[in-house]
Amino acid sequence: MSQPPPAPVIETERxxxxxxxxxxxxxxxxxxxxxxxxxxxGGRPRSREESWIRILRYAGMWQFIGYxxxxxxxxxxxxxxxxxxxxxxRRDVVPVFEGSPEAGWAFVPDxxxxxxxxxxxxxxxxxxxxxxxFERTVCIIDPAHAVxxxxxxxxxxxxxxxxxxxxxxxxxxxxx
Numbered sequence: 001m002s003q004p005p006p007a008p009v010i011e012t013e014r015x016x017x018x019x020x021x022x023x024x025x026x027x028x029x030x031x032x033x034x035x036x037x038x039x040x041x042g043g044r045p046r047s048r049e050e051s052w053i054r055i056l057r058y059a060g061m062w063q064f065i066g067y068x069x070x071x072x073x074x075x076x077x078x079x080x081x082x083x084x085x086x087x088x089x090r091r092d093v094v095p096v097f098e099g100s101p102e103a104g105w106a107f108v109p110d111x112x113x114x115x116x117x118x119x120x121x122x123x124x125x126x127x128x129x130x131x132x133x134f135e136r137t138v139c140i141i142d143p144a145h146a147v148x149x150x151x152x153x154x155x156x157x158x159x160x161x162x163x164x165x166x167x168x169x170x171x172x173x174x175x176x
Contacts, residue, residue, distance in 0.1 A: 007062045007070055012123045014116065017070035017084065019062065020055050024071055027080040028055055036109040040145035043168075061087060067101060067128070072120055074111075082107035084120045086128065086137065093140070093165045097172065101128070103139040105151070117151045125155055125175075140170040149173075 007019035020028070031037055032046035032054065046054070061068030069085035084105035090098055105121055128134040139157060141148045149171065157173035164170075 007068060010123050010127055012119045014075055015120055016073045016075060017120065017124060018073060020058055020071050024080055025055060031106065031108055034109065037106050040142040040148065041106055070124065081111045085124050091165060093163050095161050095163060095172065097138045100136050100138045101134055103137055118154055121151055121155055136174060136176050138172060138174045140165060140172050143169060143171050
């Protein structure tokens with residue numbers, strides 16, 4: 001059985017999307033420990049242990065399913081400014097969307113409001129557009145997260161349902 005290729009590098013005007021590296025860990029843990037970042041993504045900062053598990057999970061996704069999340073690196077500074085891409089988390093959510101790549105993105109607070117999310121999300125969707133298995137993608141977004149809902153709408157996502165995830169409502173969006 002052949003191994004899927006590692007995460008490709010995607011270049012946008014202001015960023016590089018690239019594979020996670022071990023030397024990203026401190027910055028990565030800081031991203032997910034920030035309450036501004038996690039306010040609409042689970043509602044609580046993540047511990048270093050939880051961040052460690054996340055970074056390993058994404059490396060494994062590229063190995064096992066041929067897609068995953070990328071680190072978003074600022075071209076000008078080389079700084080880790082976020083994480084974005086597709087994942088398959090086999091979430092315990094109703095309605096079920098297992099088997100559809102799920103888009104996700106998160107950025108450090110000083111990058112908010114600069115159009116980086118739209119630029120990055122567009123780039124990884126362009127990467128996926130003609131690949132088998134990406135005919136339908138989904139994302140779940142906290143109903144109060146107007147900015148992410150706007151980014152999703154710009155990329156063609158439309159509301160499919162109100163889902164319940166960890167006892168909280170989320171909007172399930174799909175792009176076909």
